[in-house]
Amino acid sequence: MMTNSQHSESKAFYLLHPTLQRWIWKQRWTNLRDIQEEAIHSILANDRDVIISAATAGGKTEAAFLPVLSDVLRTNSEGVAVLGIIPLKALINDQYQRLESLTQATGIPVFAWHGDVTASKKNKALASSGSVLLITPESLEALFVTRPDQTMRAFRSLNRIIVDELHVFIGAERGRQLQSLMHRVEYVVGKKIPRIGLSATLGDMLMASDFLRHDKTMPCDTLQAKTGGRELRVQLRGYHREISDDKSNNILESKKDKALAKHLFNHLRGSNNLIFSNSRMGVEGLTDDLRALCDELKMPNEFFPHHGNLSKSFREDIESRIKKQSLPTSVVCTSSLELGIDIGSVKSVAQIGPPPSVSSLCQRIGRSGRTEGAPAILRNYITEFEHVNESKRSLDEILFLGMIQAIAMIHLLVRGWVEPPYPDRLHLSTFVQQLLSVITQYNGARPVFLWNLLCETGPFSSITIKIFKHILTRLGEKDVLHQSKDGTLLLGLRGEKIVEHYGFYAAFMSPEELTVVAGGKVLGTLCPNKDLCAGVTIVFAGRRWIVNSYDQQRKQLHVSPSSTGKVPVFYGGEGPIVHDEVRSEMVRCLKSSNIPIFLDVKAKEMLEKARSNFAKINQNGRILFRTKNNTTFIIWKGDKVCYTIHLLLLRAGLSSRIAGCVFQVSNVSPDKLLEILEQIISQPLPEESDLTKWVEVKGREKYDYLLDDYLLDVSCCVGLLDLEGARIAVAEFCTAS
Numbered sequence: 001m002m003t004n005s006q007h008s009e010s011k012a013f014y015l016l017h018p019t020l021q022r023w024i025w026k027q028r029w030t031n032l033r034d035i036q037e038e039a040i041h042s043i044l045a046n047d048r049d050v051i052i053s054a055a056t057a058g059g060k061t062e063a064a065f066l067p068v069l070s071d072v073l074r075t076n077s078e079g080v081a082v083l084g085i086i087p088l089k090a091l092i093n094d095q096y097q098r099l100e101s102l103t104q105a106t107g108i109p110v111f112a113w114h115g116d117v118t119a120s121k122k123n124k125a126l127a128s129s130g131s132v133l134l135i136t137p138e139s140l141e142a143l144f145v146t147r148p149d150q151t152m153r154a155f156r157s158l159n160r161i162i163v164d165e166l167h168v169f170i171g172a173e174r175g176r177q178l179q180s181l182m183h184r185v186e187y188v189v190g191k192k193i194p195r196i197g198l199s200a201t202l203g204d205m206l207m208a209s210d211f212l213r214h215d216k217t218m219p220c221d222t223l224q225a226k227t228g229g230r231e232l233r234v235q236l237r238g239y240h241r242e243i244s245d246d247k248s249n250n251i252l253e254s255k256k257d258k259a260l261a262k263h264l265f266n267h268l269r270g271s272n273n274l275i276f277s278n279s280r281m282g283v284e285g286l287t288d289d290l291r292a293l294c295d296e297l298k299m300p301n302e303f304f305p306h307h308g309n310l311s312k313s314f315r316e317d318i319e320s321r322i323k324k325q326s327l328p329t330s331v332v333c334t335s336s337l338e339l340g341i342d343i344g345s346v347k348s349v350a351q352i353g354p355p356p357s358v359s360s361l362c363q364r365i366g367r368s369g370r371t372e373g374a375p376a377i378l379r380n381y382i383t384e385f386e387h388v389n390e391s392k393r394s395l396d397e398i399l400f401l402g403m404i405q406a407i408a409m410i411h412l413l414v415r416g417w418v419e420p421p422y423p424d425r426l427h428l429s430t431f432v433q434q435l436l437s438v439i440t441q442y443n444g445a446r447p448v449f450l451w452n453l454l455c456e457t458g459p460f461s462s463i464t465i466k467i468f469k470h471i472l473t474r475l476g477e478k479d480v481l482h483q484s485k486d487g488t489l490l491l492g493l494r495g496e497k498i499v500e501h502y503g504f505y506a507a508f509m510s511p512e513e514l515t516v517v518a519g520g521k522v523l524g525t526l527c528p529n530k531d532l533c534a535g536v537t538i539v540f541a542g543r544r545w546i547v548n549s550y551d552q553q554r555k556q557l558h559v560s561p562s563s564t565g566k567v568p569v570f571y572g573g574e575g576p577i578v579h580d581e582v583r584s585e586m587v588r589c590l591k592s593s594n595i596p597i598f599l600d601v602k603a604k605e606m607l608e609k610a611r612s613n614f615a616k617i618n619q620n621g622r623i624l625f626r627t628k629n630n631t632t633f634i635i636w637k638g639d640k641v642c643y644t645i646h647l648l649l650l651r652a653g654l655s656s657r658i659a660g661c662v663f664q665v666s667n668v669s670p671d672k673l674l675e676i677l678e679q680i681i682s683q684p685l686p687e688e689s690d691l692t693k694w695v696e697v698k699g700r701e702k703y704d705y706l707l708d709d710y711l712l713d714v715s716c717c718v719g720l721l722d723l724e725g726a727r728i729a730v731a732e733f734c735t736a737s
Contacts, residue, residue, distance in 0.1 A: 012040035039063035054225035166197035179459035204420030231375035238603030261289035306333035345370035348377035408585035425719030429701030537565035580638035621736035644726035
């Protein structure tokens with residue numbers, strides 16, 4: 001409990017409303033954390049935005065809500081006082097429960113708003129005064145479209161917007177949608193509303209503050225919690241899997257694959273843990289292996305899957321089980337448990353394969369060691385594939401690039417580095433969505449109003465008048481928009497169908513899916529493919545099933561338990577973009593003679609072999625060699641730079657393939673390739689628009705199908721390429737010695 005002397009040391013404590021002071025006393029807190037002290041001063045100034053960055057369980061929620069609720073208690077709000085925008089429904093439910101003690105003590109009503117909340121509770125939320133509303137961007141979009149008048153009344157006294165898990169939104173389509181929605185909220189209430197961003201990992205606080213308020217019309221305090229010196233224990237374990245052309249070798253290969261699962265089983269059973277895989281297929285396959293080991297020993301199963309294709313009830317059951325800690329539970333998951341859903345502390349975290357990013361690794365490690373005095377424990381399992389036939393080994397197999405990337409990311413994590421946000425793209429798909437949403441909200445809108453709201457003062461400021469007019473013309477040609485005689489833009493027939501569809505409110509694309517049903521209970525969803533039919537056996541939700549029937553009309557797969565099964569194909573988004581600094585650290589690792597202390601024996605052997613191979617092929621300070629009719633080389637830069645170089649090679653008439661930072665160019669010698677690269681950088685670089693014709697897939701986003709080639713090319717030009725970075729990288733490569 002805080003003593004009087006500790007109170008006197010805490011100036012922030014006395015800035016809080018007496019009701020919140022009493023609540024802190026009842027929690028028996030001995031002091032406020034540093035981040036909470038700073039946040040209370042900044043937030044109660046009421047004249048600035050605030051970004052709070054602290055590790056998972058680092059007190060971010062209290063740092064934001066203690067001063068915000070103090071303000072609510074001191075003012076008379078006629079409607080919603082605080083708008084909390086949260087990326088996931090599960091996080092909303094979790095935040096709602098975490099705020100329950102605070103709101104009960106203060107009498108401030110808090111409401112969760114998403115698709116599972118009843119209409120009566122939603123009506124009550126909009127009618128209540130001085131309340132906190134927790135909502136996803138998609139549900140906020142739906143409010144503007146379906147209840148515009150109610151929304152304007154409910155938000156008339158709004159005095160704070162809080163964005164949880166801010167890093168999730170930066171650079172994404174949902175992020176641009178969020179920026180637009182916050183701007184539209186301020187437009188309807190007629191004033192600037194201070195914003196608060198919460199995150200565990202932010203690599204560049206300045207870029208994060210620019211994202212939180214795109215027009216920089218309010219100062220922003222950026223607050224970062226002190227690390228506190230928490231102990232971190234790391235082990236990276238290496239595994240080999242031989243690839244053979246001999247199909248009879250599959251049994252041997254299968255036995256080797258079980259070694260990783262057996263180590264997890266032996267070291268994690270009996271406790272609570274999270275096991276992160278980089279794919280849903282990986283989650284299901286590993287869960288099946290671990291469950292099989294439990295069955296072999298006739299032990300109760302302790303290993304369960306968790307990913308976005310599993311049903312809400314299934315995921316919630318697993319979250320509840322691990323949080324209660326009444327039974328040992330290890331959850332094999334994707335990034336679905338990376339964010340701040342409260343599942344309590346786990347003993348350890350396992351990562352299968354290289355982490356998606358340093359930022360992601362930081363989030364995941366934050367789940368472990370949250371009890372006082374306990375270390376955070378990370379086990380990183382890396383499987384490197386090796387051909388039995390040496391001549392078929394690829395460059396990434398020779399250099400063990402998956403393991404090297406994992407080592408590099410652990411090094412960067414320990415140094416405290418995480419990826420900065422990437423510069424925004426034009427987000428034309430989301431712009432189309434926002435156009436349709438605003439037109440629906442106001443029952444029609446003039447072009448000048450749309451330009452002023454979304455582009456001139458809004459977050460789409462990179463869109464020029466020329467692009468804006470072209471988009472309107474294109475949407476008119478597609479019958480998405482219609483212009484009345486007085487110039488007002490209305491929805492066309494096609495536009496009405498788009499807005500009326502239940503999926504309109506999401507800025508991202510949701511694939512068509514089949515519902516998987518067992519004994520009347522929904523297990524989750526799968527994307528339809530030719531392999532899913534009656535008689536097929538699958539692994540799903542951590543169990544093996546046989547498909548009994550495929551109801552095409554209802555889009556349902558009916559399954560029953562089976563003794564066999566294979567993991568079905570899951571379709572997801574693209575992988576994360578690897579940053580320049582990660583690749584630079586990989587080179588440093590390959591050139592160094594130091595052996596990281598966190599490697600097991602096999603990983604050390606693999607590292608030594610990788611370094612030996614690197615020394616052999618790293619001639620004249622670069623990797624460039626010929627294999628048959630191909631020239632292979634590496635540019636140790638991030639994915640944006642490497643992809644730009646790839647397009648430059650295609651523009652030069654070469655047949656180039658790229659995998660990460662490894663290039664393979666057909667029918668050209670190393671000397672000739674160097675000559676062509678030197679020619680590329682000796683001439684003025686082309687315009688980015690001149691490279692877009694070689695981009696293989698341009699229309700990746702939800703409403704890109706409504707755009708023409710000109711707009712798709714323009715969209716590709718911004719944020720996808722790095723011409724100057726490519727020029728510098730090629731120059732360094734050509735002059736290496």
